[in-house]
Amino acid sequence: MSVVITVAPTGPIASKADNPHLPTQPEEIADAVARAYELGASVAHIHLRDTEHRPTADPDVARRTMDLIAERCPILIQLSTGVGLSVPFEERAALVELRPRMATLNPCSMSFGAGEFRNPPADVRRLAGRMAELGVKPELEVYDTGHLDACLRLRDEGLLPDEPLQFSIVLGVAGGMAATPENLLTMAQRLPADAVWQVIAIGRRNLELTAIGLALGGNARAGLEDTLYLRKGELSPGSGPLVERAVALARALDRPIAGVEEAAGRLRLPAR
Ligand code: KMH
Numbered sequence: 059m060s061v062v063i064t065v066a067p068t069g070p071i072a073s074k075a076d077n078p079h080l081p082t083q084p085e086e087i088a089d090a091v092a093r094a095y096e097l098g099a100s101v102a103h104i105h106l107r108d109t110e111h112r113p114t115a116d117p118d119v120a121r122r123t124m125d126l127i128a129e130r131c132p133i134l135i136q137l138s139t140g141v142g143l144s145v146p147f148e149e150r151a152a153l154v155e156l157r158p159r160m161a162t163l164n165p166c167s168m169s170f171g172a173g174e175f176r177n178p179p180a181d182v183r184r185l186a187g188r189m190a191e192l193g194v195k196p197e198l199e200v201y202d203t204g205h206l207d208a209c210l211r212l213r214d215e216g217l218l219p220d221e222p223l224q225f226s227i228v229l230g231v232a233g234g235m236a237a238t239p240e241n242l243l244t245m246a247q248r249l250p251a252d253a254v255w256q257v258i259a260i261g262r263r264n265l266e267l268t269a270i271g272l273a274l275g276g277n278a279r280a281g282l283e284d285t286l287y288l289r290k291g292e293l294s295p296g297s298g299p300l301v302e303r304a305v306a307l308a309r310a311l312d313r314p315i316a317g318v319e320e321a322a323g324r325l326r327l328p329a330r
């Protein structure tokens with residue numbers, strides 16, 4: 059089965075001091091996404107930063123970034139509603155009003171490194187319902203086994219679109235599951251049989267867990283949001299080399315890379 063590659067070029071945490079190639083401004087993000095598209099990415103997972111490089115849910119910044127990406131390539135845009143730990147939930151949720159093809163839905167509150175990631179149940183339910191109204195496909199971010207159960211409850215309440223659901227198994231966030239093959243296997247086995255899924259492997263075990271996810275039939279995410287390094291001590295000069303690496307892993311496993319049209323079908327994105 060073909061592989062949907064998602065590029066995650068920015069994220070909420072890292073700074074240019076951590077990796078000078080991190081894109082933070084709309085033009086920089088659009089350029090990084092266009093490069094990833096050329097290399098095989100069909101989905102772009104987007105976090106926004108203000109002019110001081112802080113996470114923001116400013117809809118003007120989001121619209122401008124989406125427009126700049128669309129000028130460059132037809133990649134499917136997935137806005138992060140995680141945004142950043144300091145941004146209030148209401149502002150984060152309002153991003154779906156821009157009607158990206160996809161947006162993330164983080165089902166539970168949790169510790170997140172030294173911070174707190176607030177996703178109160180009533181707010182999550184409201185956001186899920188609004189995404190369904192707008193035809194914005196949720197990517198369900200599960201950082202622990204209970205998060206999957208929370209998603210299945212949302213589904214049972216009719217707050218998620220028709221299956222198949224799209225999941226990210228997030229490994230390696232301090233506060234969520236550790237980045238181990240055992241945790242990945244446990245989660246992959248617990249997903250609904252027809253779920254579409256990818257691994258988000260944060261930090262040092264990014265390569266290994268991305269490879270295992272691909273071998274298990276999952277999709278792949280690649281980019282500086284998840285790891286700043288290509289290997290120990292070697293910063294990645296942008297997300298491009300990480301996307302190239304994911305593409306090479308998929309091809310080595312005889313899995314072709316999905317183009318945008320195919321990815322939209324595989325992810326069951328509502329027609330526009
Ligand atoms: N930053 C990752 C740990 C989101 O942006 O909504 C998870 C993520 C979720 O990408």
Ligand code: ZN
Binds near residue numbers: 070
């Ligand atoms: Zn993200």
